[in-house]
Amino acid sequence: MTFVPTQSGRKADPQLALRTAFAPNSLAIAGVSPRTTGWGGGQMFLRGIRKLDRVPNVYCLNPRGGELADGTPLYQSLADVPGPVESLISAVPASAILGLVDDAIAKRVKVMHLFTAGFGETGSSERADLETEVLRKLDEAGIRLIGPNCMGIHSTRGGVSWMDESDSMPGHVGMLSQSGMNASEVVGEGVRRGITFSNVASFGNASDLNEADFLEFLSHDNDTNLVLAYLEGIRNGRRFLQVAREMSQRRKPLIVLKGGLTEAGSRAASSHTGSLAGSAQIWNAVQKQGGFIPAQSIEELLDLAVTIERMPDVSGPRCAVLGGGGGVSVLAADICDRNDIPVPWFGEATQKVLREFTPVAGTSIRNPLDAGFMFEGDHMETALKAVSDDPSIDWLMVHTGTDGGTRARDEDFAEETANSLATVAEKLSKPLAVVVRQPRTNDGFGRGLDLQRRLNDHGIACYHSIESCARAVRRYLDWQNR
Amino acid sequence: MTFVPTQSGRKADPQLALRTAFAPNSLAIAGVSPRTTGWGGGQMFLRGIRKLDRVPNVYCLNPRGGELADGTPLYQSLADVPGPVESLISAVPASAILGLVDDAIAKRVKVMHLFTAGFGETGSSERADLETEVLRKLDEAGIRLIGPNCMGIHSTRGGVSWMDESDSMPGHVGMLSQSGMNASEVVGEGVRRGITFSNVASFGNASDLNEADFLEFLSHDNDTNLVLAYLEGIRNGRRFLQVAREMSQRRKPLIVLKGGLTEAGSRAASSHTGSLAGSAQIWNAVQKQGGFIPAQSIEELLDLAVTIERMPDVSGPRCAVLGGGGGVSVLAADICDRNDIPVPWFGEATQKVLREFTPVAGTSIRNPLDAGFMFEGDHMETALKAVSDDPSIDWLMVHTGTDGGTRARDEDFAEETANSLATVAEKLSKPLAVVVRQPRTNDGFGRGLDLQRRLNDHGIACYHSIESCARAVRRYLDWQNR
Numbered sequence: 001m002t003f004v005p006t007q008s009g010r011k012a013d014p015q016l017a018l019r020t021a022f023a024p025n026s027l028a029i030a031g032v033s034p035r036t037t038g039w040g041g042g043q044m045f046l047r048g049i050r051k052l053d054r055v056p057n058v059y060c061l062n063p064r065g066g067e068l069a070d071g072t073p074l075y076q077s078l079a080d081v082p083g084p085v086e087s088l089i090s091a092v093p094a095s096a097i098l099g100l101v102d103d104a105i106a107k108r109v110k111v112m113h114l115f116t117a118g119f120g121e122t123g124s125s126e127r128a129d130l131e132t133e134v135l136r137k138l139d140e141a142g143i144r145l146i147g148p149n150c151m152g153i154h155s156t157r158g159g160v161s162w163m164d165e166s167d168s169m170p171g172h173v174g175m176l177s178q179s180g181m182n183a184s185e186v187v188g189e190g191v192r193r194g195i196t197f198s199n200v201a202s203f204g205n206a207s208d209l210n211e212a213d214f215l216e217f218l219s220h221d222n223d224t225n226l227v228l229a230y231l232e233g234i235r236n237g238r239r240f241l242q243v244a245r246e247m248s249q250r251r252k253p254l255i256v257l258k259g260g261l262t263e264a265g266s267r268a269a270s271s272h273t274g275s276l277a278g279s280a281q282i283w284n285a286v287q288k289q290g291g292f293i294p295a296q297s298i299e300e301l302l303d304l305a306v307t308i309e310r311m312p313d314v315s316g317p318r319c320a321v322l323g324g325g326g327g328v329s330v331l332a333a334d335i336c337d338r339n340d341i342p343v344p345w346f347g348e349a350t351q352k353v354l355r356e357f358t359p360v361a362g363t364s365i366r367n368p369l370d371a372g373f374m375f376e377g378d379h380m381e382t383a384l385k386a387v388s389d390d391p392s393i394d395w396l397m398v399h400t401g402t403d404g405g406t407r408a409r410d411e412d413f414a415e416e417t418a419n420s421l422a423t424v425a426e427k428l429s430k431p432l433a434v435v436v437r438q439p440r441t442n443d444g445f446g447r448g449l450d451l452q453r454r455l456n457d458h459g460i461a462c463y464h465s466i467e468s469c470a471r472a473v474r475r476y477l478d479w480q481n482r
Numbered sequence: 483m484t485f486v487p488t489q490s491g492r493k494a495d496p497q498l499a500l501r502t503a504f505a506p507n508s509l510a511i512a513g514v515s516p517r518t519t520g521w522g523g524g525q526m527f528l529r530g531i532r533k534l535d536r537v538p539n540v541y542c543l544n545p546r547g548g549e550l551a552d553g554t555p556l557y558q559s560l561a562d563v564p565g566p567v568e569s570l571i572s573a574v575p576a577s578a579i580l581g582l583v584d585d586a587i588a589k590r591v592k593v594m595h596l597f598t599a600g601f602g603e604t605g606s607s608e609r610a611d612l613e614t615e616v617l618r619k620l621d622e623a624g625i626r627l628i629g630p631n632c633m634g635i636h637s638t639r640g641g642v643s644w645m646d647e648s649d650s651m652p653g654h655v656g657m658l659s660q661s662g663m664n665a666s667e668v669v670g671e672g673v674r675r676g677i678t679f680s681n682v683a684s685f686g687n688a689s690d691l692n693e694a695d696f697l698e699f700l701s702h703d704n705d706t707n708l709v710l711a712y713l714e715g716i717r718n719g720r721r722f723l724q725v726a727r728e729m730s731q732r733r734k735p736l737i738v739l740k741g742g743l744t745e746a747g748s749r750a751a752s753s754h755t756g757s758l759a760g761s762a763q764i765w766n767a768v769q770k771q772g773g774f775i776p777a778q779s780i781e782e783l784l785d786l787a788v789t790i791e792r793m794p795d796v797s798g799p800r801c802a803v804l805g806g807g808g809g810v811s812v813l814a815a816d817i818c819d820r821n822d823i824p825v826p827w828f829g830e831a832t833q834k835v836l837r838e839f840t841p842v843a844g845t846s847i848r849n850p851l852d853a854g855f856m857f858e859g860d861h862m863e864t865a866l867k868a869v870s871d872d873p874s875i876d877w878l879m880v881h882t883g884t885d886g887g888t889r890a891r892d893e894d895f896a897e898e899t900a901n902s903l904a905t906v907a908e909k910l911s912k913p914l915a916v917v918v919r920q921p922r923t924n925d926g927f928g929r930g931l932d933l934q935r936r937l938n939d940h941g942i943a944c945y946h947s948i949e950s951c952a953r954a955v956r957r958y959l960d961w962q963n964r
């Protein structure tokens with residue numbers, strides 16, 4: 001077979017290539033070891049893809065041939081694969097990459113993902129030249145490239161994944177990430193937070209397909225309602241901004257965590273993905289123009305996703321804070337105030353209802369409400385409904401620990417608390433957020449996970465601290481009012 | 483017996499009263515129910531005191547008399563107690579308090595602690611009058627008062643406690659807290675962080691003995707090397723400042739978390755402990771004059787305690803950050819920079835050693851070091867020693883997760899990692915901090931607790947996030963250089 005470039009002199013359509021990469025009909029993995037143990041290499045992708053079981057034709061390559069324990073053949077080269085191969089994942093060492101690229105061109109693959117690392121990001125000029133050469137060859141042949149030095153694609157509906165352990169329930173949150181570990185962290189922790197994903201891309205060095213291409217894909221992806229991004233460098237700032245602005249106009253939210261904003265971080269980004277990360281000043285300008293929501297940590301990225309998915313209708317910042325503990329209530333008020341979340345006085349009608357729960361006549365009913373009583377009997381419904389109907393309140397925050405207290409130790413604590421909150425939440429006129437404070441014991445952690453999972457199942461927004469809850473709601477409102 | 487005030491017209495010595503309260507020879511608890519289940523009331527104190535088993539004579543009171551399940555007599559009144567009573571804990575309702583006060587005066591107790599709540603903090607003028615009346619009577623009789631509306635004393639060596647569950651290993655950290663729940667949280671979480679306590683006081687409304695008295699006690703307490711404080715209001719600002727300044731001169735560290743700094747928080751403090759919390763501006767001035775270390779959360783209070791106990795000799799801010807993950811490294815650098823912790827270039831000699839671990843020739847060795855390799859074989863020792871000897875570095879931060887990765891899943895992960903780090907730490911010329919990042923799975927949480935406990939046992943400073951580690955070291959250095 002002789003080599004004929006598909007679109008001589010012009011790059012192939014990036015969106016067409018991405019549609020293939022996210023949902024290929026046929027896919028080959030180069031560099032699959034017959035050993036099934038251990039992390040990394042082609043086995044990792046094979047496990048992820050097999051778990052999802054949605055790609056019609058999957059082939060494994062190994063220069064030594066042979067087969068896997070289950071009888072799956074290991075083709076010695078791409079030319080030996082009996083059918084067409086649309087998408088190719090490379091887990092071979094960098095030293096073997098040029099040969100694989102030639103094979104890919106001959107096989108007319110449409111898109112190639114290089115898990116393979118050891119290129120420009122090493123700082124070696126020889127390795128940077130190799131990266132350039134790979135790119136030149138693929139370019140000429142009209143093959144688009146994801147990476148190198150990245151985990152590639154996780155598509156819950158398309159069936160491609162590097163994650164064999166995450167819950168792969170198809171959802172509606174998309175992500176683009178320059179770091180595979182950060183993407184894995186967001187997906188893994190996201191599942192615990194009740195966030196399920198549509199299409200996720202980790203794109204590493206971004207020597208060909210870059211952040212703007214992935215953002216454009218996700219912005220038009222009908223399975224994606226909300227996009228998260230972890231970026232180190234920006235390859236195509238003008239196009240990225242254009243897509244971001246267009247998303248902002250369509251009110252499709254984009255949340256961006258930018259790494260490498262400081263001098264030390266920028267240096268680290270350069271050795272991680274070879275990115276020129278740029279300064280905080282430039283980024284602030286970009287942010288303003290792009291109309292997206294900035295996040296400062298992975299936790300905040302997920303807090304914002306929870307807010308947008310679970311309480312999109314919150315109409316203002318004024319918050320009623322309810323939960324047990326006098327000292328906690330004082331600190332909660334300080335935290336809200338510092339995050340520009342007002343904790344106003346309750347109206348007279350609300351105070352009248354709440355006063356019924358306090359043992360001492362004449363007690364002032366204040367917000368935050370030190371409301372340990374709330375978790376007993378049907379007090380919760382009465383208290384939350386009264387507060388929710390208060391015109392001075394826009395949303396409710398209920399906080400609880402899971403470690404100590406006789407109540408938290410009850411076997412059915414998580415189930416009962418989640419059910420009561422879910423029953424009441426349906427009857428409230430305002431959005432409800434629940435903070436499950438961080439536990440310190442094994443039992444508390446287990447109960448916390450259980451409570452959180454149940455609240456997620458009921459569609460209730462759940463956070464890990466009063467601070468992260470207040471901050472996320474504030475950022476979301478700022479974005480709404482932009 | 484007729485009533486003769488001990489020091490007519492003059493208040494009894496507060497420090498004498500506190501020495502009795504923290505380590506009484508005889509103690510009575512009023513309001514002990516014969517039922518042993520449930521939280522609260524006299525049973526809580528009885529359990530705490532019995533667990534420590536250090537107070538020679540402990541008596542229980544209940545107006546209905548009878549006895550506990552184990553045969554302990556319940557005296558109907560203080561007058562019936564066969565021996566002297568130095569210290570009296572009241573867990574009776576506010577409605578019964580005046581009778582108990584009269585009995586205490588007749589029995590010539592030295593110090594009385596009112597767990598009893600429902601006084602000025604309710605906002606009711608009637609209840610505030612009752613508090614004034616209690617105080618007047620005790621004053622006249624020369625009896626000093628702790629509270630009302632508080633948990634009182636936790637003294638690991640004196641044998642008084644309201645905590646029946648905390649690890650009560652005697653240590654050298656003291657605490658004063660206006661909130662009992664916050665004090666319990668600090669002690670409970672402190673134990674997990676490897677912090678053990680000397681004397682802790684929760685003092686609620688502080689109508690008699692106040693923050694300045696407790697601070698003075700702890701400042702001169704030889705068992706206490708470091709004092710933590712949670713404050714809402716300040717009753718005696720001049721005296722508090724005087725003691726704080728004097729501690730600062732003796733370089734006995736004081737860390738203060740101030741609740742109620744914002745308008746909403748101040749309102750909450752008023753209903754919690756009846757405190758006038760004051761403004762942030764005033765507090766900033768106080769802080770400057772007092773020479774103490776400010777904290778903004780309970781976690782930060784403990785992060786600072788860990789820093790002071792485990793790495794007191796850190797001589798500057800310049801940090802080497804080491805751990806697995808490129809994206810994590812980029813964000814770590816940003817976090818350090820934002821907390822004014824420089825992450826400088828490594829010297830040439832250091833780079834040369836570290837380069838041996840990287841698979842690709844010519845790779846730049848940057849700080850933070852994406853150092854997953856470190857946890858294999860004896861790489862850790864070589865890497866950490868090289869970095870520690872680098873003159874551009876003041877301290878080392880090693881970070882690890884405990885959820886995923888083949889390595890973290892090994893059964894002996896916690897033991898091996900802790901042992902390797904401990905062995906290496908002894909050979910380093912600079913202080914080492916370890917960040918065990920927050921887990922998301924039950925297994926990861928268990929392994930994290932285990933690793934943390936082992937590191938604590940080895941005396942290694944351990945934190946829950948890169949952010950909290952960087953911030954604590956920065957605050958400690960600022961205090962050192964004040």
